[in-house]
Amino acid sequence: MISRGEQVLNYAILTVFAVIALYPILGMLLTALGPPGESTGFGIPSSLHFENFRDAWNQGHFSTYLRSSTIVAVSVVVASTFLSILSGYAFGTMRFRGSTVLFYVFIAGLMIPLEALVIPLYFKLRDVNLTDTYWALILPQVALSVAFGTFWMRAFFLATPRSLLEAARIDGASSWTTLWRVLVPFGRPAILTMMVLVFMWTWNEFLLALVMVASEDLRTAPLGLAFFQGQHSSQLSLLAAGSVIVATPVVLLYIFLQRHFIAGMLSGAVKG
Amino acid sequence: MRSSTPAHAEPGVVAEPAPAELLLGRALRSAKVSRRDPPGEPRHVGYLYILPAFAIYALFVLAPLGFAVWYSLHTWDGLLPMEWVGLDNYKEIFRSGPLRQAFGHSLVLIVFYAVLPVTLGLIMVAALSRARIRGQAAFRTVLFLPQVIPLVVVAVVWRMIYAPNNGSLNDFLGKVGLGSLERAWLGDFNLALYAVGFIGTWVATGLALVLFMSGVQRIPQSLYDAARVDGAGPVREFFAVTLPNLRGEIAVALTLTTIAALRNFDLVYITTQGGPGNQTSVPAFEVYNKAFQQGQIGLAAAIGITLAAMILVITFGITRISERGRA
Numbered sequence: 001m002i003s004r005g006e007q008v009l010n011y012a013i014l015t016v017f018a019v020i021a022l023y024p025i026l027g028m029l030l031t032a033l034g035p036p037g038e039s040t041g042f043g044i045p046s047s048l049h050f051e052n053f054r055d056a057w058n059q060g061h062f063s064t065y066l067r068s069s070t071i072v073a074v075s076v077v078v079a080s081t082f083l084s085i086l087s088g089y090a091f092g093t094m095r096f097r098g099s100t101v102l103f104y105v106f107i108a109g110l111m112i113p114l115e116a117l118v119i120p121l122y123f124k125l126r127d128v129n130l131t132d133t134y135w136a137l138i139l140p141q142v143a144l145s146v147a148f149g150t151f152w153m154r155a156f157f158l159a160t161p162r163s164l165l166e167a168a169r170i171d172g173a174s175s176w177t178t179l180w181r182v183l184v185p186f187g188r189p190a191i192l193t194m195m196v197l198v199f200m201w202t203w204n205e206f207l208l209a210l211v212m213v214a215s216e217d218l219r220t221a222p223l224g225l226a227f228f229q230g231q232h233s234s235q236l237s238l239l240a241a242g243s244v245i246v247a248t249p250v251v252l253l254y255i256f257l258q259r260h261f262i263a264g265m266l267s268g269a270v271k272g
Numbered sequence: 273m274r275s276s277t278p279a280h281a282e283p284g285v286v287a288e289p290a291p292a293e294l295l296l297g298r299a300l301r302s303a304k305v306s307r308r309d310p311p312g313e314p315r316h317v318g319y320l321y322i323l324p325a326f327a328i329y330a331l332f333v334l335a336p337l338g339f340a341v342w343y344s345l346h347t348w349d350g351l352l353p354m355e356w357v358g359l360d361n362y363k364e365i366f367r368s369g370p371l372r373q374a375f376g377h378s379l380v381l382i383v384f385y386a387v388l389p390v391t392l393g394l395i396m397v398a399a400l401s402r403a404r405i406r407g408q409a410a411f412r413t414v415l416f417l418p419q420v421i422p423l424v425v426v427a428v429v430w431r432m433i434y435a436p437n438n439g440s441l442n443d444f445l446g447k448v449g450l451g452s453l454e455r456a457w458l459g460d461f462n463l464a465l466y467a468v469g470f471i472g473t474w475v476a477t478g479l480a481l482v483l484f485m486s487g488v489q490r491i492p493q494s495l496y497d498a499a500r501v502d503g504a505g506p507v508r509e510f511f512a513v514t515l516p517n518l519r520g521e522i523a524v525a526l527t528l529t530t531i532a533a534l535r536n537f538d539l540v541y542i543t544t545q546g547g548p549g550n551q552t553s554v555p556a557f558e559v560y561n562k563a564f565q566q567g568q569i570g571l572a573a574a575i576g577i578t579l580a581a582m583i584l585v586i587t588f589g590i591t592r593i594s595e596r597g598r599a
Contacts, residue, residue, distance in 0.1 A: 010400055017396065018414045021478055024429045025417065027440060031432065042433070042440035083325040090321035102322065109333050111584050113535050115556045116576035119563045120339035121332065123350070143332030146325045175317055204422040206538045207556075211564060222424035226542060229428055236438075239428060247425045254420045258413055261420060266483055266524065 031240035049237065056241035060232070064217060065224030066245065072137045072220060073202040077195050079138070080145035084194065087146070088153020089179050093165060103154070109147025114140075114207060122211050136212040137220065141205065145198045156190040157183065193260040196253065200261070203250045221246040343573035350569055361574035371575070374546075374553045377465055378534055381554065384469030385476050385533030390525050392473075393480030397488055397518070398510040412485065415478035423475075427542035430471045434458050434543075458544050464552050471539055476532065480525045487521035488514060523594035530586055534579060555579045 027042030032052055034045030057063050090096075091103050121140050125131045130139075160183060168178040184191070209223040219227065225246045229239055254261050344361050346354040365371045405411070418426065433440050436456035445453050457467040491513065499509045537556035540546060546553035546561065553561075555575050563572035 006399075010405060013396055013399055014405065014411045014415075017477070017481065018411055020474070021415050021418055024426075024433060024474070025421070027433070028425075028429045042443075083328065086321045087325035090318040094315040094318035094321075096316060096318040099318065102326070105334070106326075106329065109329060111580070111587060112333060112337060113531075113556075113576075113580055113583055115535060115537065115559050116340050116573075116580040117333065117336040119343060119559070119569060119573050119576060120336040122564075123569075124336065124339065139328065140332045140336075143329045146329050147333065150325060175315070175321075200420060204424075206422075206424050206541075207560065210541075211560070222422050222538075225422075225424050225428060229431075229542065236432065240432070243425045243428050247421045250420055250422065251417070254417070255413075258416070262412070262416055262482060262486075265416075265419065265479065265528070266486060266521075 028240050028243055031236055032244045034237050034240075036235060036237045052237045052241040053245065056228075056238045056245060060224075060228050060238060060242050061216065061219075062221070062224060062228075062242055062245045065219050065221045066249070068134070068218055068224075069203055069221040069249075071134055072141070073199050075134070075138045076141045076145060076202045077199050080142045080149050080198055081191065081195055083142070083146050084149025084153045085179070085184065085191065087150045088155075088157055089175075089183070091150065091154040092157025092160075094175075103150075106147050106150045109144060110151065112144075114144065114205075118207060118211050121208075125212070131212050132214045132218060134218065137205075137209060137218075140208060141202050145201070149194055149198065152190070152194045153187075156187050160186065189260075192257070193264045196257050196260045197264045199253065200250055340573045340576055343570055344577050346570045348569045349567040354570070357570065361571045362578065364571055365574060365578060370550045370553065371558060373550055374555050374558050375578075377552065378536070378554050380465055381469050381472060381533040381536055382530055384466070385472035385536070386526055386529035388473050389476035389480040389529055390522060392477050393484045393525065394515070394518075394522075396481055397484040398506070398514060400485065400488070408485065412482050416482050417478065418475045419479050423538035424542055426471065426475060427539045430474075431458065431543055434467055458552075459548050461548050461551055464544055464548060468536075468539055468543055468552050471543070472529075472533060472536065476529045479528065483521045483525050484518055487518045491517045519594050523590050527587055527590050530590070531583055534583055534586070 030042060030045055033048050033050065035047055035049055036052060091099060117140070122131060125136050130136050164182055164186065165178060168182045173181065204222060206222045206226070209220045213219055213223060225242050228242050232238060345356060345358060347357050348354040434457035436442065436459070441457065442454040445451060458464050495513045496509065499513050504512060535556050536554050537560065540552055540554050540557045544552040546557050556579065559572050559576045559579070562568040562575065
């Protein structure tokens with residue numbers, strides 16, 4: 001048993017760190033609600049101005065940026081999930097020549113940082129006129145996510161009970177039917193965790209968008225925010241409102257699916 | 273007590289984030305992977321299932337990696353023909369003062385991004401491990417939040433905090449009578465790197481703490497009871513029970529945060545652009561800067577490859593050390 005004093009100390013420690021974690025976030029919210037043109041230094045604003053969000057949305061073109069980010073993130077999540085389920089299934093349940101080597105080639109991708117790839121990606125995609133398109137944002141991120149996804153899904157398929165596979169096979173199901181009718185429904189939690197992580201990585205990606213995108217229509221939310229800050233650094237309330245808009249989708253997802261976020265990150269998940 | 277099943281093996285049950293398994297670590301442990309139960313009967317259809325994923329991976333990861341190595345052995349401005357220079361770009365990284373500095377800065381950032389958060393997390397968990405905390409889930413939600421927010425947003429917010437006029441840090445210092453300390457934090461020649469580093473500490477500490485909190489929950493109470501029967505105080509208890517049992521979590525935390533420190537691009541780009549002078553330039557920023565602003569593509573590619581090599585070595589190293597300790 002521990003003493004009352006120690007108990008209080010525990011809560012004090014946690015509270016201090018929780019406050020430190022929340023302070024910049026709440027400060028941003030308060031600034032976003034403050035009177036435009038007046039800097040409150042993260043204090044309580046004198047009056048509330050919800051119209052800042054509307055102004056940022058329209059003037060700051062955050063509606064455009066959010067649309068781009070949504071298109072890119074959803075495409076990357078859907079494509080990489082589908083491809084990773086297929087490849088993870090093969091690595092986890094089938095034996096074929098070279099499978100070990102091939103698997104290592106895939107997981108090498110977990111350690112290759114985008115920083116090392118971004119230069120050739122830019123010049124090669126420019127050669128085929130794909131820079132400044134959604135493809136330039138989607139394809140490389142699908143490829144990097146597939147490295148993680150293959151690894152993640154293989155681990156899941158390795159852990160599924162052999163009896164499930166055998167039962168399906170005895171019933172005469174093909175490998176394709178077995179996968180989609182039997183295993184995938186069984187693996188929803190693992191698949192959801194993977195999707196949530198890939199969504200977060202894609203939504204937050206900045207360097208790739210900075211390099212690939214020139215036209216304003218295609219700017220993703222983080223890239224749009226970076227430009228907005230460059231041009232309107234004095235309009236703090238709009239800048240803060242824009243920041244809130246950019247962070248909201250991924251924060252909402254986190255609040256509803258936080259177990260998946262935490263479980264995934266805690267298992268050491270990284271994307272190149 | 274590490275189970276090799278992923279946390280999600282059972283349907284519907286998601287994962288108290290219990291078995292902290294170092295993904296990279298597992299991936300790298302070659303012998304173990306290949307000796308796992310031979311998956312299924314031989315099936316050539318396996319190639320078909322892998323083909324689409326492999327094709328896109330080969331095109332957009334493997335091929336660019338090869339080209340990056342190729343570029344790094346040339347000088348190229350993006351327009352004129354490339355010129356072969358062998359390893360000169362890599363030598364240049366060691367020879368050039370500013371580039372050496374950039375790599376040096378990334379080592380300083382490892383202290384802020386990885387060492388400091390892990391140390392703080394361990395100190396906190398040492399205090400916390402002796403009690404059942406009510407409301408732990410709520411604390412976890414809040415502490416983990418900085419990990420989720422886009423780094424660009426984080427950078428924008430911290431720029432506001434550090435701003436010379438009206439920044440909340442200077443405001444605060446003024447109010448508590450430390451006005452003499454007020455300064456342009458991100459423009460200060462001596463402090464800018466630390467100011468950027470502290471943002472990393474803010475981002476990473478929650479991750480470390482949440483990892484360790486979930487790790488501590490898996491330590492059997494009997495170990496603590498035994499330690500107490502032996503008369504161990506809080507400090508001995510920490511070193512004899514808590515620390516050794518958190519080895520896996522510490523390795524995960526160090527790996528993730530060190531990689532984040534080395535790959536730090538977003539924060540530097542938004543807050544300082546490497547300035548003042550060269551004081552906050554880091555390798556990831558120099559890759560972008562040299563390739564897309566200064567047209568030194570070969571040199572930039574060499575920096576990128578060097579960065580990738582550093583990440584590989586450090587990941588291996590941390591995995592190795594944590595493995596050896598466990599055996």
